[in-house]
Amino acid sequence: MGEEVISPGAREDSALPSLDLETDTVPVQNVSSSLSSSFDIDSAGGFASSLAVARKGLHWMAVRPPVSTLTSSLHLGRIPVEFYHTESEQWCRTQVPIHHVPHLPLGRLGGFEAIEILVLFPRLFYPSLQHWVITAEQWTRWTDQVFMPAIY
DSSP states (O other): OOOEEEOTTOOOOOOOOOBOTTTTSOOOOSOOTTOOOOOOGGGOOOOOSSGGGGTTOEEEOOSOOSSOSOOSOTTBOOEEEEEEETTTTEEEEEEEOGGGSOEEEEEEETTEEEEEEEEEOGGGOOTTOSOOBOOHHHHHHHIIIIIHHHHO
């Protein structure tokens, strides 16, 4: 997976990846030169550093979904994640596709209901995870201790 061991005290916040439509395409071989590129813009995404993007409101999804509807990288590059490797007893850093990062659908933008906001939890990642939606226990803790106090 290309994991990098992190020395103690070296953990840091990494820069968010950028939208890269060119490298997130599948190369086509033996095709006539008359083809052109096009992109399915309804599956593209981006990163917001705050909920200020929801100035016109947020249609909050107050229930944790049992499965993820996020099934691809949304044309975004891999993002950095850190996890504690229990066998080596060391923190490791790697990069994974967006849909492999534990996440939670937060809701839809007011005025732009086709846009869904997802909250990513890169430090909840672990290589052996089978499900990418955060657990019910994590959802409860996040809702009670982070989201609701922030709204209040």
